[in-house]
Amino acid sequence: MYKIAERIQVVRNRIKSAEENAQRTPSCVKLLAVSKTRTSQEIAKAFECGITAFGENYLQEAELKQDQLKELDIEWHFIGPIQSNKTLSIANRFNWVHSVDRLKIAERLSRQRSCNEPLNICIQVNISEENTKSGVLIDELEPLIQETLQLPNLKVRGLMTIPSANSTHDELVISYQKMRQIQQKIQQDIPHFDTLSMGMSNDFELAIQEGSHIVRIGTALFGPRNYNKTH
Numbered sequence: 757m758y759k760i761a762e763r764i765q766v767v768r769n770r771i772k773s774a775e776e777n778a779q780r781t782p783s784c785v786k787l788l789a790v791s792k793t794r795t796s797q798e799i800a801k802a803f804e805c806g807i808t809a810f811g812e813n814y815l816q817e818a819e820l821k822q823d824q825l826k827e828l829d830i831e832w833h834f835i836g837p838i839q840s841n842k843t844l845s846i847a848n849r850f851n852w853v854h855s856v857d858r859l860k861i862a863e864r865l866s867r868q869r870s871c872n873e874p875l876n877i878c879i880q881v882n883i884s885e886e887n888t889k890s891g892v893l894i895d896e897l898e899p900l901i902q903e904t905l906q907l908p909n910l911k912v913r914g915l916m917t918i919p920s921a922n923s924t925h926d927e928l929v930i931s932y933q934k935m936r937q938i939q940q941k942i943q944q945d946i947p948h949f950d951t952l953s954m955g956m957s958n959d960f961e962l963a964i965q966e967g968s969h970i971v972r973i974g975t976a977l978f979g980p981r982n983y984n985k986t987h
């Protein structure tokens with residue numbers, strides 16, 4: 757077996773156990789393979805092992821790999837910071853965007869989306885309230901969601917967050933619980949607001965315990981990243 761095949765199996769088993777421990781519905785958690793800095797060959801290998809959703813952070817890098825892999829039926833997710841001059845490509849090359857954190861970007865994505873299907877988006881929340889992090893603050897979240905819901909070519913699916921890397925276990929629990937509370941409250945009125953994108957290699961079991969629907973995993977699937985290779 758390829759090394760990556762073994763890693764994928766391990767991650768799948770850990771997700772399954774976490775779902776069981778949390779008494780979640782089996783297979784309710786989606787595995788998003790975060791493929792930033794990884795080659796097209798690595799993505800193709802993961803695809804052979806049954807992974808179909810890949811997350812990219814850098815548009816130029818993503819475009820290259822998307823062109824090389826266009827024969828594969830991959831669901832592409834954009835999870836990185838969004839510059840407004842990049843929205844045309846993001847709006848049309850991806851199935852999901854997890855990192856929408858201001859109305860201007862949402863409006864551009866909606867206006868520029870030319871596929872028949874609406875673009876699935878999550879609103880990124882700055883849950884740890886760090887001033888360096890992208891994401892909307894909790895206080896500004898609901899107005900942004902309400903305005904974004906009006907945009908015709910977007911399907912607002914839920915919330916995404918990247919908690920501070922320095923968070924303690926208890927801080928993470930509190931952050932994730934806050935996210936879930938807000939998502940569930942909004943879902944009462946908007947049934948398709950059904951997604952919490954939270955949990956990465958180091959904390960995905962905890963995120964699943966706290967109700968995550970999409971875990972975004974890079975290192976645990978592909979090994980340590982070497983940024984020098986591609987950036």
Ligand SMILES: *Cc1c(COP(=O)(O)O)cnc(C)c1O
Nearest residue numbers: 790835956957958972973974975
């Ligand atoms: C890089 C990245 C991940 C994956 O991180 P790992 O720790 O390698 O699993 C997840 N989400 C976002 C937004 C990222 O940028």
